[in-house]
Amino acid sequence: METANAAARILLPLLALLVILNIQRAKRGRELFIRRLPGIDAIEEVVGRAVELGRPVLFSIGLGGVDITTLQAVSVIGHVTQLAARFRTRVIVPTVSAMLIPVIEEVQREAHVAVGAEEAFNAQDIRFLSDAQFAYAAGVVGLMHREQVGANFFFGTFAAESLVMAENGQAVGAVQIAATPDSNQIPFFLATCDYTILGEEYYATTALLSREPVLTGSLVGQDYVKLTLLVLIVLGLLLTLVQGEEANLLAQFLKPGGA
Amino acid sequence: MELRTVELLVTLTGALATIAILSVVFKENALYRFFEHLFIGIAAGYGVVVTWNDALGPNWYQPLREGQWYWVFAPLLALLFYSVFFPKYAWLSRFLISVLFGLGAGQVFRGFSTQVFPQVTSSFVPLWPSAAVSWGQVFSNLVFVVTLVSVMAYFFFSFRHGHKAVAGTAQLGRWLLMIAFGAIFGSTVMGRFSLLIDRIQFLLDVPGLLFK
Numbered sequence: 227m228e229t230a231n232a233a234a235r236i237l238l239p240l241l242a243l244l245v246i247l248n249i250q251r252a253k254r255g256r257e258l259f260i261r262r263l264p265g266i267d268a269i270e271e272v273v274g275r276a277v278e279l280g281r282p283v284l285f286s287i288g289l290g291g292v293d294i295t296t297l298q299a300v301s302v303i304g305h306v307t308q309l310a311a312r313f314r315t316r317v318i319v320p321t322v323s324a325m326l327i328p329v330i331e332e333v334q335r336e337a338h339v340a341v342g343a344e345e346a347f348n349a350q351d352i353r354f355l356s357d358a359q360f361a362y363a364a365g366v367v368g369l370m371h372r373e374q375v376g377a378n379f380f381f382g383t384f385a386a387e388s389l390v391m392a393e394n395g396q397a398v399g400a401v402q403i404a405a406t407p408d409s410n411q412i413p414f415f416l417a418t419c420d421y422t423i424l425g426e427e428y429y430a431t432t433a434l435l436s437r438e439p440v441l442t443g444s445l446v447g448q449d450y451v452k453l454t455l456l457v458l459i460v461l462g463l464l465l466t467l468v469q470g471e472e473a474n475l476l477a478q479f480l481k482p483g484g485a
Numbered sequence: 486m487e488l489r490t491v492e493l494l495v496t497l498t499g500a501l502a503t504i505a506i507l508s509v510v511f512k513e514n515a516l517y518r519f520f521e522h523l524f525i526g527i528a529a530g531y532g533v534v535v536t537w538n539d540a541l542g543p544n545w546y547q548p549l550r551e552g553q554w555y556w557v558f559a560p561l562l563a564l565l566f567y568s569v570f571f572p573k574y575a576w577l578s579r580f581l582i583s584v585l586f587g588l589g590a591g592q593v594f595r596g597f598s599t600q601v602f603p604q605v606t607s608s609f610v611p612l613w614p615s616a617a618v619s620w621g622q623v624f625s626n627l628v629f630v631v632t633l634v635s636v637m638a639y640f641f642f643s644f645r646h647g648h649k650a651v652a653g654t655a656q657l658g659r660w661l662l663m664i665a666f667g668a669i670f671g672s673t674v675m676g677r678f679s680l681l682i683d684r685i686q687f688l689l690d691v692p693g694l695l696f697k
Contacts, residue, residue, distance in 0.1 A: 230598060231598075233598070233602060234598035234602070237598075237602075238594070238597065238598055241597075258643060259643055259645065260642050260643055261642055261643075261645070261646065263642075292582065292585045292586060292589055293589050293593075294589065294590070294593055297586070325566070325582065325585070327569070328569040328575065328578055328579075328582070329582060331569075355525060356524075356525045356528040356529060356532075357528070357532055358528035358531070358532065360524070361524045361525045361527075361528035364506065364520075364521045364524050364525065365521060365525050367509060367521075368509075368513065368517070368518060368521045371509065371513030372513060372518075389677075394509065397510075409665075409666075409669070410669055410673070412666055412669075413666040413667070413669045413670035413673070414670065414673075416663075416666060416670075417670065424662065425640065425662075426640040426642075427640070427642075430642050445642060445643065446642075446643040449641050449642060449643045449644065452637060452640065452641065453641070455601070455605055455637075456634065456637055458605055459605060459608050459609070459633070459634075462605065462606065462608065462609035463608070463609055463610070463612060463630065465609070466609045466610065466611055466612070467611070467612060467613055470611075470615075471609065471610075471611055474609050476606075476609070477606045477609050480602045480603075480605060480606045481602075481603070481606055482599070482602075482603070
């Protein structure tokens, strides 16, 4: 049976503790600093443009199923729907995962209720298109053209279809904002979207939008995790200088099956 | 049906589908709409076959036929997903969804040590020349380390970028990211062009096949 090595047994609980401690700090009411991100500040402006134009918003959550990346996108759907629902603007969510439909429905329904626009909620705006990558892309492109969307949100896991969808979004004149942790797709969004949220910033989005203690505490905790990893990297580099690459004690400790 | 007729039909359908899907570049039209829906429909049908052949057949039906009777309960659990259509019982679907979320979270936790730790050890590169490490390699390693540290600095969200050194490092990280994104963009666009050329070549070959 595959089991964790000593590094995983020691470091994982320690790193998890850093996150838990910061969540506790945030829950106790401690004001935790998180710097502003221009892409996230632009969300309101992008929805506003669609409202001004009197066109719907399209929110694509990419190819992800039930995973952390997609769930972050689903939280952002709630925020965007609240902003749009105030002005009775539709938010169309095409998806590749039928399993996510009840979750998105619930999020959109709650967002409508929160702003007193229950009657504007329409479950038909959450659409399962296809679980095949390019069939989904073809469907999203068709929706953009037929609905003449005013704003596009691309939040989640994307692959080669990212450029196809964002390029067509440009063609219909939609204001576009994209966020994905996948570094291979960011260049295409940078080239075609008005705003792009880069890599790790993606995970900061929900914390910045909601200011929920669990999310902000978790984000700050993750910064401490990154800092710990940075310290480990510097230590590893120094040990390589002193001991050489092969004899590096820290590398041996961290490698699978090490120590 | 004759083999050549089948070959001709497949080629013509492929050519028509290619032209129809590409036609959206000019304007959304009825031909695009037809092939878009056809594409989605075929993908759905294909998905059903793949689900049976790769998942349900070998993992559920086969064991059931071999006498593992308890698999009969699996579809009953799966059917809970359909409770979303009955508002009174919709909460039942949340049970399955929460199990899936839990599994996903567990995998991420496990993946941290299997993905991040090897990345950390890969960064322990030599920064001084030796018999096995040339000056060129040292320079390359230095670029790698500077990029790694500055990009990590850019992605710290809870530390103020007030100090000039921190702000400068983060700014350098952003610039280096943009250079990397430019390189990715260039290489991928080259790949996409080769796909387009292949498709155009296919279209150009169609008349030849028709009048062969």
